[in-house]
Amino acid sequence: MTKTESATLRPDSLDPAWLLPSLSGLLRTWLPRQRWFAGKGRPVTDLVLLSVTELRPDCLHLLVRAEYPELSASGTSRAAPVRDCYQLILGFGEFLMPRHHTAVLGRVREGPLTGLLVYDALHDPRSASLLLDRLRTPGTAGALRFERDGAVTIPAGLPPRLLEAEQSNSSLVYGDAYILKLFRRVRPGINPDLEVPWALARQGCTRVLAPVAWFRTSSPWAATLGVLQPFLRGADDGWTQALAALAAGREFTEEADEMGQATAEVHLALAAAFPVESQGPPRSERLAAGMQERLRDALHAVPELLPYAAGLRSAFTEAAALDSPRPAQRIHGDLHLGQVLRAERQWHVIDFEGEPARPLPERRRVQSPVRDVAGMLRSFDYAAHARRPWRPEWALRCREAYCAGYAAVAGWDPRSEPELLRAYETDRAVYEVLYEARHRPDWLPVPMAAISRLAERPGLRRLIP
Numbered sequence: 204m205t206k207t208e209s210a211t212l213r214p215d216s217l218d219p220a221w222l223l224p225s226l227s228g229l230l231r232t233w234l235p236r237q238r239w240f241a242g243k244g245r246p247v248t249d250l251v252l253l254s255v256t257e258l259r260p261d262c263l264h265l266l267v268r269a270e271y272p273e274l275s276a277s278g279t280s281r282a283a284p285v286r287d288c289y290q291l292i293l294g295f296g297e298f299l300m301p302r303h304h305t306a307v308l309g310r311v312r313e314g315p316l317t318g319l320l321v322y323d324a325l326h327d328p329r330s331a332s333l334l335l336d337r338l339r340t341p342g343t344a345g346a347l348r349f350e351r352d353g354a355v356t357i358p359a360g361l362p363p364r365l366l367e368a369e370q371s372n373s374s375l376v377y378g379d380a381y382i383l384k385l386f387r388r389v390r391p392g393i394n395p396d397l398e399v400p401w402a403l404a405r406q407g408c409t410r411v412l413a414p415v416a417w418f419r420t421s422s423p424w425a426a427t428l429g430v431l432q433p434f435l436r437g438a439d440d441g442w443t444q445a446l447a448a449l450a451a452g453r454e455f456t457e458e459a460d461e462m463g464q465a466t467a468e469v470h471l472a473l474a475a476a477f478p479v480e481s482q483g484p485p486r487s488e489r490l491a492a493g494m495q496e497r498l499r500d501a502l503h504a505v506p507e508l509l510p511y512a513a514g515l516r517s518a519f520t521e522a523a524a525l526d527s528p529r530p531a532q533r534i535h536g537d538l539h540l541g542q543v544l545r546a547e548r549q550w551h552v553i554d555f556e557g558e559p560a561r562p563l564p565e566r567r568r569v570q571s572p573v574r575d576v577a578g579m580l581r582s583f584d585y586a587a588h589a590r591r592p593w594r595p596e597w598a599l600r601c602r603e604a605y606c607a608g609y610a611a612v613a614g615w616d617p618r619s620e621p622e623l624l625r626a627y628e629t630d631r632a633v634y635e636v637l638y639e640a641r642h643r644p645d646w647l648p649v650p651m652a653a654i655s656r657l658a659e660r661p662g663l664r665r666l667i668p
Contacts, residue, residue, distance in 0.1 A: 219252030225314030239387040242271035256345035294324035331363035338416035351416035394427035399555040408472035441540035456604035463608025465550040491523035514658025522626035539582035577627035
């Protein structure tokens with residue numbers, strides 16, 4: 204069999220109440236296994252179909268609200284459940300060609316769709332091509348609205364392929380010319396991965412890839428669902444290039460310097476595109492209070508942190524005591540080596556979505572650009588520890604080069620803000636400890652090495668990982 208044998212759904216298939224009995228059991232099993240599902244390891248306790256739109260007679264676009272237990276920092280369930288909205292594009296057929304088997308939810312055993320096979324339609328070239336066709340010719344389909352930059356012409360017939368390495372979202376590449384990111388976890392409001400690159404492109408910033416098309420929904424609330432951008436064929440991300448340098452035993456300082464310059468250019472463009480605020484003592488105190496709260500949660504969950512608790516708290520206390528106003532602006536929000544791509548000897552910054560687990564208003568909030576710098580410094584640390592033997596001095600040279608490159612463009616040096624830099628880096632390291640303890644215990648020594656350094660007061664004066 205060379206293609207899916209499709210089924211035409213009944214007209215009332217757009218009624219969520221009609222559709223849910225057939226899909227509920229399959230989704231409860233399938234969703235927790237997906238890499239982009241936030242409730243891994245937790246049972247789906249409730250499902251609600253918020254929106255159903257027909258893209259083709261055998262392909263539906265769904266917004267599904269899934270409920271599952273919330274975990275505390277210690278890993279125990281809390282009383283209040285988590286309710287998240289997820290975007291799904293599902294196909295329906297009698298049979299399925301072999302290469303789709305990894306995308307199969309299963310065969311419906313009850314309800315009005317009994318007997319049909321349900322699959323993730325992003326694995327189906329016909330459905331993936333349909334999305335591009337919709338973006339090429341703007342218009343509406345139910346609650347969905349497809350839009351594009353009128354100055355850009357998108358060719359027809361570009362073959363699609365689904366990237367398997369995506370984590371919190373799903374991405375389709377079309378003919379190595381464009382990449383469509385579909386946001387799996389949907390929040391109300393405009394997604395920063397559309398808002399920010401669009402604004403930076405209007406500023407003439409060449410370090411970001413301007414959106415050429417996008418689609419959104421108006422039901423159950425306004426939200427961004429996907430963004431199409433140019434695809435940098437043959438580009439490697441910073442993490443891949445850093446590991447290659449380590450494997451070859453060579454320095455990475457030139458690349459790190461250029462990466463720092465690229466970060467500064469993006470920050471300057473963001474400051475021109477969005478309002479800049481002054482961050483005085485009250486804001487510093489609120490910032491430090493949030494860091495202290497995250498540390499308290501991590502201390503309960505990871506006993507290895509306890510010997511360093513006093514030193515880590517001091518990093519946040521010193522940040523809270525800063526009394527001179529500092530600028531706060533829109534930033535990347537989740538910057539690391541995997542968020543930069545190098546193509547034709549130029550670094551590009553990608554993925555402005557921020558941390559997908561955070562509410563959109565929080566991700567769009569102005570913050571100190573030092574947070575982005577600290578995220579990249581932690582990433583150099585991770586790279587140096589990814590291969591044995593550990594190379595702390597290699598990371599130190601990268602960190603110094605990155606800050607020097609940033610300072611050359613920005614006109615100020617992040618190292619001149621030692622208290623703020625230490626606080627942000629400590630906050631990031633605490634998050635890493637909690638993540639590794641839960642998901643990758645073998646990696647726990649990496650952030651713990653940073654914890655040991657950051658808990659020491661002399662660590663303010665050096666960037667040694």
